[in-house]
Amino acid sequence: MALDALVLEVTENIEAARPSRSVDYWRASKCDDLPYNNYLKWRGILPFEPPRRPDPSRPAAPPARRSERWKMAFVGSRCTACEAVHLPPQRACAKCGAIDQLQSESLSTTPCKVATYTLDHLAYSLQPPVVAAVVDFEGGGRTACQLTDVNPDEVKIGLELEMSFRRLYTAEGVHNYFWKARPHR
Amino acid sequence: MASNGICDRVAIVGMGCTAFGERWDKGANDLLIDAATDACASARIESDQIDAYWLGTMTSGTSGMLLSEALKLENKPVTRLENMCATGSEAIRNAAYAVASGAYDLVMAIGVEKLKDSGYMGLTGSSPPNDGTGATMTAPATFSLLAPAYAAKYGVDEAELKDVLSRIAWKNHVNGAKNPKAQFRREVPIEKIKASPAIAGMLGIFDCSGVSDGSAAAILCRAEDAHKYTDQPIFIKGLAFTSGNADGYYSQDYDFTTFPEVVATSREAYQQAGISNPRADVSMAEVHDCFTPTELVLMEDMGFSERGEGWKDVMAGRFDGDGPQPVNPDGGLKSFGHPIGASGLRMMFEMWLQLRGEAGERQIANPKLGLTHNLGGMPGRCVSFVSIVGK
Secondary structure, three states: OOOOOOOOOOOOOHHHHOOOOOHHHHHHOOOOOOOHHHHHHHOOOOOOOOOOOOOOOOOOHHHHHHOHHHHHHOEEEEEOOOOOEEOOOOOEOOOOOOEOOEEEEEOOOOOEEEEEEEEEOOOOOOOOOEEEEEEEEOOOOEEEEEEOOOOHHHOOOOOEEEEEEEEEEEEOOEEEEEEEEEEOO | OOOOOOOOOEEEEEEEEOOOEOOOOOOHHHHHHHHHHHHHHHOOOOHHHOOEEEEEOOOOOOOOHHHHHHHOOOOOOEEEEOEOEOHHHHHHHHHHHHHHHOOOOEEEEEEEEEOHHHOOOOOOOOOOOOOOOOOOOOHHHHHHOHHHHHHHHHOOOHHHHHHHHHHHHHHHHHHHOOOOOOOOOOOOOHHHHHOOOEEEOOEEHHHEOOOOEEEEEEEEEEHHHHHHOOOOOEEEEEEEEEEOOOHHHHOOOOOOOOOHHHHHHHHHHHHHHOOOOHHHHOOEEEOOOOEHHHHHHHHHHOOOOOOOOHHHHHHOOOOOOOOOOOEOOOOHHHHHOOOHHHHHHHHHHHHHHHHOOOOHHHOOOOOOEEEEEEEEEEOOEEEEEEEEEEO
């Protein structure tokens, strides 16, 4: 029997490499009041009747690869000609029409807030209703996405949010991860 | 950047429209045959006199062969087109330009959609393979975004706005109750509308248009030939279409109380038709009431109401069937459902009846100019079509 051993040594450079959000930060926002039947539903143990809507389709690998930085890192683009921010990143600026003059810009930790919102009782979700919002970012940029870890009653225009990388759904065995917004911690 | 328009150069000389609803007994091919046959009979022509066809459908088939195979057409060009919820209207626009160009003398615009067979609630779309990052809001959710934004901008209490939206649904059902081709033919008490189960945001089930099957068709020719086919042709005064650039989806400047694409298309159609005051000059309109807040915002975007005043005009009955400017006199999407490829042609069918004095108990007194309108997509990211027709 062979054995591989790996020894890691922490240097002073660790301070510069720490993630912006610590383990304690994540622990502090845990939610432990989930009803047991919801837990079973989310784990796929308890079957439930789906809505009379088409099942979501699985993401396709080539387009996901092309948009990897958007999908995985929430990187949009800013027009170097007019400063307009685009989510997802665009080649043509929606404001001034400039082509290929946009630079990548990460907005995954940019403060954002609810511009307008709705509770969608029709959309496919393991936890209906879907709380969906149009989200505006400090310094420009807008996206429409789902909210998560949120009490529908607390959503209002202007609610401060942060982006969070989540599993949207699983289709044909493929877990589809993307970004949702949640109330700012 | 402009469109020259074809005011009074093209006429509609025949139309047909099936009953809309749960047509379990008919396939898309049957509905097409019924609408095409009625349209030809109305223009007193045989189908082999038609030179070319424009067929609108979003999900009920592909290619012109959906029509040519159903009707067993011999060597006729059929263009199948799709432009979201404006699909049926786009069939009319492209057919009109074809006869205006002189390429053809007599053409048919026809649309169909067979939605009920899927068993799904609401409309569904299919996307090409994608990265899985698209927004997952349904159509009622996206249009429900209009309501709180409108309420906040114009200082309308949300309970008051609910009354306004309910009155729009009530009015369209009152009109639809008088229409033998409508899917829903009963008036609905306003209290029942207000109390209907929640779908999205402020919208209940009665704030949403239905899901139905249907088909409608129009025969078009150049204006100088119109009286060969009918004593009462109607004439195209303006046709405008825009594909939005989705600016409202990217930009924080968009505030969800307007459809800039509708403002642009209605202005362009008015210009082509020589309309300077749409509130006074447009006798009646069939607009895209997919959800009640849409119709409210459209009244302002089309210039029927001042900004922020549309809700007062709704409550005053301005757009009622017997009001000064009837909107959706046939019952609208609310009463007909929205078989996508057929809806724009169904709207034109009401203009056809009204302008010819054939609308029965829905008849508007002496209408001069009518407007039809579709939009497809979502607030901030949509296509829009506006036509003006008249005698």
